[in-house]
Amino acid sequence: MRTTRRVAAAALIVAMAGSAVAASHSAAQERPRPRTAACNTWVRGSHATASCFNPNPKVDRVQLHVECARWWDPDMDARPIEVGPAQHVRLAERCWKEIRKAWVSHR
Template identity: 90%
Template sequence: MRTTRRVAAAVLIVAMAGSTVAASHSATREPARPRIAACSTWVRGSHATVSCYNPNPSVDRVQLHVECARWWDPDMDARPVEVGPAQHVRLAERCWKEIRKAWVSHR
């Protein structure tokens, strides 16, 4: 009877130690970052191009935004495009004159 109690106490101690280690290990883990497509943007004169590849298993929605340098030149936004797993897309927009900046948004 005493042996059974000792074994039960040992199992309880090992189980408690294991849960403490698991709890402390999960607390130090980094928060999950959103999985987005990898994009590269090129600006040449008045043309902006973005190339996006999605290596993730989830779908990403990308959109190219262009801010024109001249006040009278309207800023442009490409239509949003879904990039599925292992897919590649290329988007392009332009201004009449120079481009101030171009960037990609993810949803």
């Protein structure tokens, strides 16, 4: 009698663990993907560069923004560029001196 209870308990534990793994796996698959291009931005001295790739079937419009560190140095915005499906673009902008912050916006 005890053996069948142990086997039943072990089978129940295995079934519950399997359903938890399956539920987490299906939830990960159902997670919505972002509808914007994936962009990486880096700063070297007074130059900022952004590299964007659009894995989505719809066009994304990206724009690089640069905030300069000096008060007299004007902040710069690159012109917006459309990134089509499976396309890659590179944006660049600069300040006269140091860059405080650089980021990409999506439209």
